[in-house]
Amino acid sequence: PQMTAQIGNFTFKHLFLNASGVYCRTKQNLDDLLDNQATGGIVTKSATLRSRKGNPNPRYHSILNGAGSINSMGLPNYGLQYYLDYLLSKSFDKPTILSVAGTSFDENIELLKQIQDSDYQGMTELNLSCPNVVGKPQIAYDFETTNKILTEVFKFFKKPIGVKLPPYFDLNHFDQIAKILNQFPLDHVNSINSVGNGLWIDIETESVVIKPKKGFGGIGGKMVLPTGLANVRALRERLKPSIKMIGTGGITSGKDVFAYLLCGADLVSVGTQLGIESPKIFNRLESELAAIMVEKGYTSVNEFRGKLKSLE
Numbered sequence: 086p087q088m089t090a091q092i093g094n095f096t097f098k099h100l101f102l103n104a105s106g107v108y109c110r111t112k113q114n115l116d117d118l119l120d121n122q123a124t125g126g127i128v129t130k131s132a133t134l135r136s137r138k139g140n141p142n143p144r145y146h147s148i149l150n151g152a153g154s155i156n157s158m159g160l161p162n163y164g165l166q167y168y169l170d171y172l173l174s175k176s177f178d179k180p181t182i183l184s185v186a187g188t189s190f191d192e193n194i195e196l197l198k199q200i201q202d203s204d205y206q207g208m209t210e211l212n213l214s215c216p217n218v219v220g221k222p223q224i225a226y227d228f229e230t231t232n233k234i235l236t237e238v239f240k241f242f243k244k245p246i247g248v249k250l251p252p253y254f255d256l257n258h259f260d261q262i263a264k265i266l267n268q269f270p271l272d273h274v275n276s277i278n279s280v281g282n283g284l285w286i287d288i289e290t291e292s293v294v295i296k297p298k299k300g301f302g303g304i305g306g307k308m309v310l311p312t313g314l315a316n317v318r319a320l321r322e323r324l325k326p327s328i329k330m331i332g333t334g335g336i337t338s339g340k341d342v343f344a345y346l347l348c349g350a351d352l353v354s355v356g357t358q359l360g361i362e363s364p365k366i367f368n369r370l371e372s373e374l375a376a377i378m379v380e381k382g383y384t385s386v387n388e389f390r391g392k393l394k395s396l397e
């Protein structure tokens with residue numbers, strides 16, 4: 086069955102990406118992703134202008150035998166130039182997405198100016214949803230600032246760009262963010278980022294399990310699947326068709342991928358479970374999705390993408 090997608094001028098021959106931040110901080114990670122046959126494209130760890138060590142360890146913890154994860158990495162990355170060097174070091178047979186996350190308005194603008202002025206011709210993703218930079222709010226929960234940043238960006242940025250959003254939980258917030266995003270020539274929206282500022286407790290030690298932020302961190306994995314599905318569905322219904330959707334959050338099986346496609350996702354990205362299973366998870370997800378499609382008599386994802394039924 087045909088399981089491909091198109092974002093702007095980029096054709097994805099497979100539907101699976103890594104979620105930014107997972108399995109993508111080093112050039113080796115990115116090569117490992119590329120080498121996997123079922124990988125549709127690669128996404129870099131969100132880059133800042135200069136390399137960052139990130140928050141102190143322990144800053145990641147698996148929850149309930151892998152049913153979830155909590156992280157407060159603190160944006161550790163090797164800096165924009167490292168990822169630009171990698172992306173300009175060779176030609177790629179799959180689309181690449183360079184993720185950036187400035188810790189200030191000015192840094193976001195400077196990051197994108199450097200990408201605009203570089204020879205990089207791939208896709209860019211502006212991460213507006215990092216929950217773990219101590220003292221910094223998640224930008225995309227501030228609608229006015231989001232509007233201001235995107236207005237400034239599109240004055241000079243002419244290359245393909247999308248945004249990574251945090252989960253929203255209020256229908257009015259879906260209306261508000263969609264109204265803002267629809268004003269801009271965005272190639273894609275990637276939803277969701279981790280569910281910010283969860284807390285996990287070890288009953289034995291009567292303690293939190295990660296060091297930064299007194300144990301508060303972004304939640305990922307299977308337990309955020311209902312939130313991810315809702316955000317993709319709500320945004321798909323509200324965003325103009327030219328803005329494509331990458332569905333992220335809690336994917337562990339072909340059924341989850343099928344559900345995201347029903348909600349309107351063009352592509353999907355996998356975080357927590359990729360960290361557990363490594364890139365070979367994409368082969369498993371692809372064969373599970375293919376089996377579901379065959380069983381249902383679908384020959385292409387286009388036959389059911391976005392066609393989730395309501396009960397009315």
Ligand SMILES: C=Cc1c(C(=O)O)[nH]c(=O)[nH]c1=O
Binds near residue numbers: 156158159160214
């Ligand atoms: C870019 C920082 C992020 C981080 C982080 O580096 O702490 N963790 C997340 O779950 N999402 C992010 O967007």
